[in-house]
Amino acid sequence: MSDAAFLGLVRESLFEVAPARKADFAKIELDTRIDALGLGSIEVMEMVTGVEDRLGIILPEDELQRVQSLRDLSKVVVGAGGVVQ
Amino acid sequence: MTNYQTVAEAIARNAEDFPERTFVFQDMNGIETACSFAEIERETAKRAFGLQALGLQKGDRMGVVVVEPRDFVLTFLAALRIGVLPVPLYPPLSFGSLDSYADRTATILGSCKARVIVASESLQNILWGLVGRAHGLEKVIKAEDVAKAEGSPRYPTILPQDLAFLQYTSGSTADPKGVMVTHGNLTANCMAIRERMDIVPERGDKAVSWLPLYHDMGLIGFVLTPVLTAVPTVFIPTLRFIKRPTVWFDALHNHKANMTFGPNFAYALITKRAKPEDKKRWDLSRMTVFGCGAEPIHPGTVREFLATFAECGVKPESFLPAYGMAEATLAMAFKAMYTAPVMNTVDSEQFQQNGVVVEPSEGEPTFEHVSCGAVFAGHQFKIRAEDGSTLPEGMEGEICLFGPSVTPGYWDNPAATSACITEGWLRTGDLGYLRDGEIYVTGRLKDLIILNGRNIHPQAVEWAATVEGVRKGNVVAFSRPGAHSEELVVALETKEQETKALEAAVKLAVQKELGLTVAEVVCLEPGQLPKTSSGKLQRRKTRQQYLTGDLGSEGSRLPGTAANTLTLAKHVARSVWSRAKAAIQL
Structure with missing residues (x-):
């Protein structure tokens, strides 16, 4: 999966979680930290769910404990067999 | 049986x-x-x-x-x-x-x-x-x-x-x-x-x-x-x-179940997340118990939930406000079955000032409390005044429980045990009152804010302060020592970058709804308010951090x-x- 495709997925999920902040989310990069997204714990999980749903995969929870940036998240996604069509 | x-x-x-x-x-x-x-x-x-x-x-x-x-x-x-x-x-x-x-x-x-x-x-x-x-x-x-x-x-x-x-x-x-x-x-x-x-x-x-x-x-x-x-x-x-909050109601529907429970936030979450096609799919008409406990019950959440899921066959009688705590094993009181939840509207001034429940006069500010029903069979409630005497119905005090659900105490901690259990009576640390034999829980004793001799319930301020842009459930009200007397502070989490307008809106809302002046609004990033492991707000810790200048600097609960x-x-x-x-x- 290309980095651009992954970021596109994350962006789409983020737009669903907080539509009002579309402009902020347009600027995300692989090095954007999850805590810099300004989301609450339930919203972070909602974003993760959005990514999972789009790829038809489930990310292992114990690996999410180590995720800090979107780059980390992309590694977990690839590890879980996520392929963007 | x-x-x-x-x-x-x-x-x-x-x-x-x-x-x-x-x-x-x-x-x-x-x-x-x-x-x-x-x-x-x-x-x-x-x-x-x-x-x-x-x-x-x-x-x-x-x-x-x-x-x-x-x-x-x-x-x-x-x-x-x-x-x-x-x-x-x-x-x-x-x-x-x-x-x-x-x-x-x-x-x-x-x-x-x-x-x-x-x-x-x-x-x-x-x-x-x-x-x-x-x-x-x-x-x-x-x-x-x-x-x-x-x-x-x-x-x-x-x-x-x-x-x-x-x-x-x-x-x-x-x-x-x-x-x-x-x-x-x-x-x-x-x-x-x-x-x-x-x-x-x-x-x-x-x-x-x-x-x-x-x-x-x-x-x-x-x-x-x-x-x-x-x-x-x-x-x-x-x-x-x-x-995926909707899996909750999927399971109720698929298993033809009739009983479930969740904290207030869960009902707000499912109300927000259920899509029109979900609501079309779910038959929830068998439900006899949508129990709600473990955190303060917001009347607005209850109403929105019932209105949203009426089309799935959810009946108002199935919503069951509950009151309990670990020291009472689990629960002390539930609403009676097969009756709609009862909300009591009181005059907020009389209630805050004197802890007295009176019907509001026309146009006066009000509070709304949710009844958690009568105490369980074989148990008793008592409302305790500060001096230890028992208060009559319609007066707010500390809720105390007597009966077979009361714990023998805390493990290897006799000091903590004797501080909360005396002669079989459990002091819950919760504030509330009885009305027609039913319990209304109104707050935590230790969180009570006293401004100019007035008792202020932090929840009331927090609900009023939850204006557009404030993260719901992530607002804490407390007091700080002011030049002459205690002053009111509101700390909240928001995603807004520019917070000036938000601060003004919060002050205005609290002024309008409760007639209280907020001395300071502290805007924090999501995840910065201290919470317990189960996600409850920690008001005392928030206040302590504020007073020591550490609020928001301890990093984030988040990733x-x-x-x-x-x-x-x-x-x-x-x-x-x-x-x-x-x-x-x-």
């Missing part, structure tokens, strides 16, 4: 009397595995033997940190059958801070001198790091290894006055409080719940729960009550619900600071060392 003296007896007798009834466990993908009462008896017997093979005996404490619902339930019940006292602990959260998790868990395990932790495979590394830190802790065992044991356990005699398990509450790290729960407490509380909820499994009653099993509402309400009343129950992993990676490495390193040492000792 079942009539058991202990949970141990219930597990054995259910297998004979209702072998075909089942607990159904979902995994993270929603794949379901049924476990009949007959199988529960067999599986818990095996695990009980496995625990005894580890050298655990009646009265010994054992940490339980198991994420998978099936393994948790079977391990927990196995311990109860042989008198071993399980101490349920929460697992590390996704994106959480491992350092504070390890500190708190080590303190609890050390306080109850647990020798062993039974844990999920995925948590072995982190938990082995606690061996050597928690006093008396020897080893961490995989839940699946306990299940592999083959043999028959020896069953000690278990009496109603014997302890069943310890429930650690959100006490501070410095002073952990483990509520002692006896088998007698459990049967008393669960039978009272059965009576109030009119549970009749023969009529097809069925429960669904996604609640965490390390918390009293999930554990006692949806594991032990079903065992003691022989009710089939469906378990959804908590994280599955958090990721990943760089320090967390280091922390993880540290915990894993410690874990390897502890394992090696344990291997040598074995």
Whole structure:
């Protein structure tokens, strides 16, 4: 999966979680930290769910404990067999 | 109808009397595995033997940190059958801070001198790091290894006055409080719940729960009550619900269930997340109990929930406000069945000023309180004034409870016990009043704000301050010493970058609704307000941090600071060392 495709997925999920902040989310990069997204714990999980749903995969929870940036998240996604069509 | 003296007896007798009834466990993908009462008896017997093979005996404490619902339930019940006292602990959260998790868990395990932790495979590394830190802790065992044991356990005699398990509450790290729960407490509380909820499994009653099993509402309400009343129950992993809240109502619909529970926030979440096609699909007309407890119940949330799901057949009578706390085993009062929730509107000035419940005059500001019903049969409420006297109906004071659900006290903590239990009366620390024999819970005693001699309930300020742009449920009101008297401060979380306008809007809203002047609005980023492990706001800690200038500087509850990676490495390193040492000792 290309980095651009992954970021596109994350962006789409983020737009669903907080539509009002579309402009902020347009600027995300692989090095954007999850805590810099300004989301609450339930919203972070909602974003993760959005990514999972789009790829038809489930990310292992114990690996999410180590995720800090979107780059980390992309590694977990690839590890879980996520392929963007 | 079942009539058991202990949970141990219930597990054995259910297998004979209702072998075909089942607990159904979902995994993270929603794949379901049924476990009949007959199988529960067999599986818990095996695990009980496995625990005894580890050298655990009646009265010994054992940490339980198991994420998978099936393994948790079977391990927990196995311990109860042989008198071993399980101490349920929460697992590390996704994106959480491992350092504070390890500190708190080590303190609890050390306080109850647990020798062993039974844990999920995925948590072995982190938990082995606690061996050597928690006093008396020897080893961490995989839940699946306990299940592999083959043999028959020896069953000690278990009496109603014997302890069943310890429930650690959100006490501070410095002073952990483990509520002692006896088998007698459990049967008393669960039978009272059965009576109030009119549970009749023969009529097809069925429960669904996604609640965490390390918390009293999930554990006692949806594991032990079903065992003691022989009710089939469906378990959804908590994280599955958090990721996809609609799986909750999918399960209610698919299993034709009629009973469930959740905190106020869960009803707000499902109301927000359910899509029109979900609502078209769900038939929830069988539901007799949508229980709501564990945090203050917001009348607006109740109304929105009922309005949203009316098209699925949800009846107002099914919404069941509940009041309880771990020190009362689980619950003290529920709304009566088959009646709509009762809200009481009071004059806010009279209520705040004098703690008196009076009907509001036209145009005056009001508060709305939700009734949690009458106290359970065999129990009594008393509303206590500051001077210790008992207040009449319609007067606000501290809620006290007497009856068989009251804990004998906190584990190895006589000071904390005598501070809250006197001659069998439990001081709950909650504020409330009685009206027509029903209890209205209005706040926490220690959180009460006193401004110019006026009692102010922080919840009222927080609800008023939740204007557009404020993260719902992430607002804390408290007081600070001002030049002449106490002043009101509101700390809140927001995603807005530019907060000037928001601050003004909050001040205006509080002024308009409550007639109070907010001296300062502190805007924080999401995740910066201190909360307990179960997600409750920590008002006192927020105030302390504010006063010491640390509010917002402690980092975030949310994902990943760089320090967390280091922390993880540290915990894993410690874990390897502890394992090696344990291997040598074995």
